[in-house]
Amino acid sequence: MKKVYFIGAGPGDPDLITIKGKKIIDESDVIIYAGSLVNEQVLQGRKEESVVYNSASMTLEEVIEVMNKSIKEGKKVARVHTGDPSIYGAIREQIDALEKLGIDSEVIPGVSSFVASAAAIKKEFTLPNVSQTVICTRLEGRTKVPERESLESLASHKASMAIFLSVNMIDQVADRLKEHYSESTPIAVIQKASWEDQKIVIGNLSNIAEKVKAEGINKTAQILVGGFLGDEYELSKLYDKNFSHGYRSAK
Structure with missing residues (x-):
């Protein structure tokens, strides 16, 4: 029996999908893609004869029904998600449903919007000496966030932060971050990273909300915050001439 391939299509630029992911899409008989976010390119x-479904208007049950029917007919199925499917991709519920039907699957990673x-x-x-930790999170909306993962709690670590799915609440984001970051802390908002119509807004916690609103950004954007956006840091030991490691001796 064939299996369903969950593919990370990358952040938007069609050249940023993996070679493996693109090859599977091109070979598939049935393609189900997240049309609200994935670049159709x-x-x-x-294949000309492949059948394409846009999951933006489909329920979980409808997606699984298409997969189940297609696999039983011996067809190759590609389930295409934006970015990397392991981050806010809602793939676990699909994989679990397929397993109950005895259908195997494989996940092909992609480039996430936060790294793009x-x-x-x-x-x-x-x-070095600024942050060695990256926190990926979001504000609570219709999907709840565990209380222990509140933005204030995570911000207390002063780590580098990538905040997903929250730009429509940029005022609240900035205000809540101020509990642990100074108002001068640099923050960047990148809408549709890697797309042709990408927008970049740079500011600090005191003015970012005003700047973002002026650009009309209210969805499909990443919020990056932390000292890593500044200009003060130490040089890496990796290339330090006085630092030896398994491939080089100190001079």
Whole structure:
């Protein structure tokens, strides 16, 4: 029996999908893609006879029904998600449902929007003596967030932060971050990272909400915050001439 492939299509630029993911899409008989977020260009090159479903208007039950029917007919199925499917991808519930039906699956990772956003502004999340930890989170909305993972609690670590699905609440984000970060803390908002119409807004906690609203950004954006966006950091030991490791002796 064939299996269902869950594919991370990347953040938007069709060239940022993995070679393996693109190959599976092109070979698949049935493609179910998250049409509200996935760039349709990643579907270019698919077989002419392949059948495409846009899951934006489908329920979980409808998605599973299509997968189940297709697999029973011996067809190859690609389930295409935006970014990397392991982050806010809602793939676990699909995989579990398939397992109950005796259907195997495989997950093909992709480039997440949070790393694409860092690339867009040429920043590194893990700067020596600034931060060696990256926190990916979101504000509670219709989907709840555990109380122990409140933004204030996570911000207390002063780690590099990537905040998903929350730009429509940018005022609240900035206010809650101020409980542990100073108002001068740098913050960046990147809308549709890697897309042709990408937007970048740079500011600090005191002015970012005003700047974001002025640009009309209220969805599909990453919020990055932390000292890694600043200019003060130590040089890496990796290339330090006085630091030896398994591949090089100190001079």
